[in-house]
Amino acid sequence: MSEKLKENTVKTIIKEKEIVFNENCILGGDKDFFINRLSECFLKAKKIDIIVAFLRETGVKLLKNDLELAKNNGVKIRILTGNYLGITEPSALYLMKDILKSKCDMRFYADSKRSFHPKAYIFHYEDGGGEIFIGSSNISLSALTKGIEWNYRLKKEDNIEDFKYFCYAFEDLFLNNSIVLNENELKNYSRQWKKPKVYSVKEIEEEVEKEKVINIFSPRGAQIEALSGLNKLRDEGMDKGIVVASTGIGKTYLAAFDSLKYEKVLFVAHREEILNQAEIIFKNVRENFKTGFFRGNTRDLNVDGLFASVQTLGKKEYLNENYFSRDYFDYIVIDEFHHAVNKNYINIINYFKPKFLLGITATPERMDNKDVFQICDYNIAYEIRLTEAINKGYLCPFRYYGIYDDSVNYDNINLNRGRYNEKELEKSLMIDKRANLILKHYKKYNSKQCIGFCSSKNHAEYMAKYFNENGVKACAVYSGVGENSINRSEAIKKLVNGNIQIIFSVDMFNEGVDIKTLDMVMFLRPTESSTIFLQQLGRGLRLDKNKKYVNVLDFIGNYKKADMIPSLIGGKRKCNEKGNNPNEFEYPEDCIVDFDFELVDIYKRLLSKDIKIKDLVKEEYFRIKEELGHRPRRVEFIKGIDGEIYF
Structure with a gap:
């Protein structure tokens, strides 16, 4: 039918x-x-x-x-x-x-x-x-x-x-x-x-299937609440707003529903796959909606909905009356809005004067502390983070296993601007002892569809080769050509069809990918960015009627920011308790968290460590100075300092 x-x-x-x-x-x-x-x-x-x-x-x-x-x-x-x-x-x-x-x-x-x-x-x-x-x-x-x-x-x-x-x-x-x-x-x-x-x-999935008989494409769950928040902003005279919603909530569908009141729509993103997916979604929601693209060598103009790459549209040569008047678009969507502080995004935002501008993102906080909320005048229409989304049944629960990995001594790897030296890190991670540890734990859970996130292209290639040689069908996905690499769309097709069991990638699956049946996510590199961690975790949190939970394997060593992981997966100390054992924290509903006992000891030390504020501020000063390339002025220092230290 x-x-x-x-x-x-x-x-x-x-x-x-x-x-x-x-x-x-x-x-x-x-x-x-x-x-x-x-x-x-x-x-x-x-x-x-x-x-x-x-x-x-x-x-x-x-x-x-x-x-x-x-x-x-x-x-x-x-x-x-x-x-x-x-x-x-x-x-x-x-x-x-x-x-x-x-x-x-x-x-x-x-x-x-x-x-x-x-x-x-x-x-x-x-x-x-x-x-x-x-x-x-x-x-x-x-x-x-x-x-x-x-x-x-x-x-x-x-x-x-x-x-x-x-x-x-x-x-x-x-x-x-x-x-x-x-x-x-x-x-x-x-x-x-x-x-x-x-x-x-x-039961939720079956209810959704029944609902399709009423209307296949209509807002549901968090989307309804977000639309209410957006309407309230407009009722108060606001012409821009941001929606912060965890990966898997359906932010692009939300934008399509919200755009129904407007004629000319612009959707801006930084990846071609996101633009392709968004164009399909908008056409699902809006009947007789003429769409086109503005990217690469394509310059579609006489359309109702234009899907543009920020790399192309953000150039000054296109932001003028010869191509678009300032009020050409009634409604503009900026996808992955945490990128909006970058130059080409700013060019687009500053040039156009739509009736309404919507920013959508799962992770508005940036490692460089640049303020994306300011771009939307701090108009937060709606916000739903990981814990709330799982508690409400909008996302799949997880079973998180923090696995102690002593095969790498991160103290021996140089840091540059707060990040590990890429070449040194790659070399340290690409050893058989560590790959065997990963393979051993992977085999415990009978996974059919898994993504393993690596530190570099070479690391992804190495892991794919190791798994293939040990009887697990795998491939690597990255920009470039390698012995075990294939393109992203082909890899997804093979994974879903059962031709391979695992994809190893770096960051090409962070955004714009929806594999509902994914049953495992593995973190095979140190967590240095909360934004990237949450994006990658979100790949496994999509609801599917045949999936009760997703397994998450995180291989953790003595790296610099390991102590932030319990909070990233929603961990909070139970009311009136002061203990530092992350296995005893409260986590989202129906989620299971299990850190190896060696990690529990490490976290107890890290979470209870009384670090002098003077030392933290001093460390932040030198980080910001190196990032700016000059001695930071007072305003630059306050804007750049880690929020957890400042507050």
Whole structure:
């Protein structure tokens, strides 16, 4: 079946199956969908009160057309729901508010510790009549369609006293036992919300598959919350903003959804693969969207959406009236926004004057401490980091194994500007003793699809050769030609098809790659950049219905920044505890972390070490001086110093 055919709405399918058994009794199942009865009532109501135990995103999407119709008819809608056990999804609340705007008064039942299970839909009509549906259906796709849910229609004219009694009970709960879901309350609920244990990754994926019948390409989860934040910025008169979202959230789809209000769109990225992927996504979201590219030797101009490489468009020769007027684009997206402090990005940002500019990134913090938030006037529309994304079920949990590696003594490798000398590091890592350690641990986990991140091209080539020689089908991916190297797209195809089991790479898989079925990530070089670490970790965190978790193998020695790893994977000391054993820290939901005991001893020393602030500042001074090439002025020093030391 083609993707277009799948876009048939659930209601179309419903009508084909509909058989009315009883005017007042709705039983659900394949032939008696509750949504049909509700739609009839939404059409003629002047006031609607809804009380349900929970709302789910798929249910709100199913009701969207009915809700919009009611809103346009001036209907006042009140909704009382629960937050008991966290079943109500924040994205469902954000979506409901976005659909109804000021026509909706939405509240939580005040006692979050008390079981809250009412399900009733109360409709008031112009002629003074009304009806209530009371039964078992919450606002979810299943409950409104083919789930076995029993609901009974109670007509006002037939049961006026009962109708009044239910209305009075709703009024009392709504006015006297509720918390108004204003912006702050909704934001706090979203921040604290975790995916309920009753939902597995497979169930979430199956729900998404069902949702495709409603609309294949529509915002979901974090995207809905981010869109709400972007709309709020624009309502406040802002013309630019940044969204910080962990790898795997769907930032490019988010940008495509947000662009729907605008005609001329520019999407800027630094990799060709990202541009190709983005062009497909925008065409999925926007019908009849004429697209083109501005990169290499291609100069497409008469298009609705232009996908441009920063290396090409950022040149001064193209940033002039001969090619583009300053207001040519209504909407500009800068992908991987942490790069936006670089020259060509700045050229583009300074030249164009769009109605709105969106920066998207998973990792806004830079090792050189340049401030990307300043470029968007510190307008953070939405932010969801690794821990929150896993807790909410948007990303796959990980099982992290910190493996002690004493085959390399990093004290013997020279540092240059805070980084290890590349040639010396490469030579130290390319030894059989270490490769054998990696192979031995790799074989423990029966991985089918793995990426191993290396320090250099030669290191990647060496590791691919070693694995091939030891019976594990492998390849290397980097810019250049080697005995075991192939291009990136071919490598991905072979990995997914099972022709190889592991890809060794340096940084070509950091961005713009989506392999949902990846079951292992290996870090085979010292972690020197938090940004790169999180990007590479994110390769394995995509959700897939056949994947419960991703294994992460990190080979750790006595290198300079090893102590930052526990915090990078979300580790925090438990409340009121001061211990420095990273195995006892709190990590994201359903994640397992296990550092070898030798590393635990190292971390205990590192995390408890009382380093004098004077020594830290002195070390930072010389680092910044070397980076600038001159003695730093006071402002340069303050801007360049590591934030953890400064604060």
